[in-house]
Amino acid sequence: MILPSRSGDSAVSARRAEALGARLPPLLVAAQRVAATVAQGVHGRRRVGQGDSFWQFRPFLPGDAAGRIDWRQSARSDRAYVRETEWEAAQTVCLWRDGSPSMRWRSKAAATSKIERAELLLLALASLLLRGGERVRLIGAEARAVTGLDRLAEQVQHLRDDAAPGAAGLPPDTVLPRHSRAVLIGDLLAPLEQVQAVVGRMAAIPVTGHMLQVLDPAEALLPYEGRVRFEGLEREQHTLIPRVEGVREAYVKRLAAQQEGLAAICSAAGWGFSVHHTDHPPEAALLGLYTALAPEPGRR
Known part of the structure; x- marks a missing residue:
């Protein structure tokens, strides 16, 4: 009908x-400019978790399971290293x-x-x-x-x-x-x-x-x-x-x-x-x- x-x-x-x-573009431009300024001085929001994406290697610490050691990375130095992944949720x-x-x-x-x-x-x-x-x-x-x-x-x-x-x-x-x-x-x-x-x-x-x-x-x-x-x-x-x-x-x-x-x-x-x-x-x-x-x- x-x-x-x-x-x-x-x-x-x-x-x-x-x-x-008419009002939105100036507000968005200003917000993105402020955000860009701050983004230059902060780190990303990635954190450790059960994901698939590699984040970083860190030294093996007391209490870590031996199965978490990345032997390939550890073989390159005289220390044991753990491979950490990023929490993706x-x-x-x-x-x-x-x-x-x-x-x-x-x-x-x-x-x-x-x-x-x-x-x-x-x-x-x-x-x-x-x-x-x-x-x-x-x-x-x-x-x-x-x-x-x-x-x-x-x-x-x-x-x-x-x-x-x-x-x-x-x-x-x-x-x-x-x-x-x-x-x-x-x-x-x-x-x-x-x-x-x-x-x-x-x-x-x-x-x-x-x-x-x-x-x-x-x-x-x-x-x-x-x-x-x-x-x-x-x-x-x-x-x-x-x-x-x-x-x-x-x-x-x-x-x-x-x-x-x-x-x-x-x-x-x-x-x-x-x-x-x-x-x-x-x-x-x-x-x-x-x-x-x-x-x-x-x-x-």
Whole structure:
């Protein structure tokens, strides 16, 4: 059966597709450039395991089975060597970035908003992971993992376009693969009990991972002076403070307590936690994320 088309819906879809196509290339180019810079200074993600691909020779150690000795390699020196192979089973890394309204705020001290930096880091990390043969999927989008960065970028942009004005600042409750890893990127200013519930739910699957708090430099330092009116971005009421410098110390302590709480939640679950300010280069944060996902010795 052929149904009549709705021209209004078609026009809206066409405009959205055109806008999506215009925004994706700069984001992808920037992400790939950052990933390429970091890739020059890191080793591959290969690890020891039960695969067929040769990885390296290493000296025979006490406790190694004699049957693992590579006699041909050992005959070339006065030491016994073991032949190691690479574990070939890719892990799944589940990525999420906060799309709530507060992520779109930017002060004059930063050249980019928090959501722009979060998406840049997410795509750059995905680029590194895909190069290393890992599977990548986006939390909150299609359930299947993607094999191409273009497709992941489209999913990220669709999530931004479809975000409701009151979108939550934490990942949705969704089914994740067992023994996968997760990377959560956002300002992470939600109440600690809500963050605890999210991490606890993922850890029970079990999923391990890393949380990166992305903050504008003004959020970290509260550098304002005098009478300032603060407008709520996520349904909070507006607040007028006569002398901001008078509350700065209390504000900094409150933020430090939030970060200490986040770190404690992550530590209890075996996760990692770090902080990134948007006026700092993204390469250091990306390297930290990529290093945090490196498999632990003896684990697949």
